[in-house]
Amino acid sequence: MNDSIPTPTRRVRATMIKRATASIALASVASLAVAACSSGGSSGSTTSGGGKKSSKTTVALVTINETAxxxxxxNKGAQAEAKKLGVSLIINNPDNAVSKQNTAVEDYANQGIKAEIVDSINGPSVYSAIKYAHGKGTHIVAVDSILDSPAVDTQIGVDNEAAGKQLGDYYCTWAKTNLPQGKGKIGVVAALNSPIQIQRQKGFVNTAKACGGSIVQTVDGQNVESTAQTAAQNLVTAQPSMTVVYDTGEPANIGAISALKQAKSKAALFGWDLDPAGIAAIKSGAEVAAIQQNPYQEGVEAVEAAVKLIEGQQAPKNVTAPATVITKRNVGSVTPY
Structure with missing residues (x-):
């Protein structure tokens, strides 16, 4: 789940999307008439640019889900860049299933795809699959999720712990004038299955503690909206004296907004990744501040790096995506996810 805004080009849509199943063979990819490798019932889509294509000009993007x-x-950023560069982009949606994601990564390598963009569901859970793919000669671009593996050729994403600290610093300044003695009683809606969200949690919590905040409870939303909303509701019920809620990603932010509203809680919300409900919450004051990433641009840069790697050009080893703290002051410039 890594913030520069605004990005008006996020609305760019790819001109060609097709769905296919995992049984599509390499010959289909070479003709670029289809999408391949949809593992275990997950969906795949293909976007093509102009000109003659082969497996050498095909990039696969294995995402986490298409709900958030x-x-x-x-995906939209990746599709736009694929169209611009005249390459084919295959998108696989494992829908939060680690086994399906790993199978997709390996299947694409077996089919001769020369570059894969991977957003790992659970960090190290994909290490074996990307190692296998890399051994088959497939270049690996890790996006969003930070993967500490020699199989990764290019890493693109936010410094999540630093961004969590950035939001924590804002909280500390805010707390001085908005909380008794400047000390908050903080509840956390986390995603304990997500290494990057654990980093976000660490960065914020350590900073908040350093300025007098205390953590009253942490609940696990598992980076799934329905689960996160239930977890947030349980947190609000269990901690009526809580003064602050911090969440670590879009599903948790959506769940926390809803839970606080339903309970008529006055706890201040700090979070990540603003959808339209999040932007409305910032504008109304229901949410004090949030970190906003730029997933569209991350998709663009991932495809750009993948194509460079396929063509034997030098691609950056690390691309640190920016993170922006959004408040009432600058929320007007934000385009929601």
Whole structure:
């Protein structure tokens, strides 16, 4: 789940999307008439640019899900860049299933795809699959999720712990004038299955503690909207004296907004990744501040790096995506995911 805004080009849509199943063979990819490798019932889509294509000019993007707006915006950015560069882009949606994601990564390598963009569901869970793919000669571009693996050729994403600290610093300044003694009683809606969200949690929590905040409870939303909303509701019920809620990603932010509203809680919300409900919450004051990423641009840069790697050009080893703290002051410039 890594913030520069605004990005008006996020609305760019790819001109050609097709769905296919995992049984499509390499010959189909070479003709670029189809999408391949949709593992275990997950969906795949293909976007093609102009000109004659082969497996050498085909890039696969293996995402996490297509429910969260963050990932759909990343897909749009990748599709736009694929069209611009005249390459074919295959998108695979494992829908939060680690086994399906790993199978997709390996299947694309077996079919001769020369570059894969991977957003790992659970960090290290994909290491074996990307190692296998890399051994088959497939270039690996890790996006959003930070993967500490020698199989990764290019890493693109936010410094999540630093961004969490950035939001924590804003909280500390805010707390001085908005909370008794400047000390908050903080509840956290986390995603304990997501290494990058654990980093976000660490960055914020350590900073908040350093300025007098205390963590009253942490609940696990598992980076799934329905689960996160239930977790947030349980947190609000269990901690009526809580003064602050911090969440670590879009599903948790959506869930926390809803839970606080339903309970008529006055707890201040700090979070990540603003969808339209999040932007409305910032404008109304229901949410104090949030980190906003730029998934569209991450998708663009991932495809750009993948094509460079396929063509034997030098691609950056690391691309640190920016993170922006959004408040009432600058929310007007934000385009929602």
């Amino acid at each position: 707006a963050f990932f759909t915006q990343m």
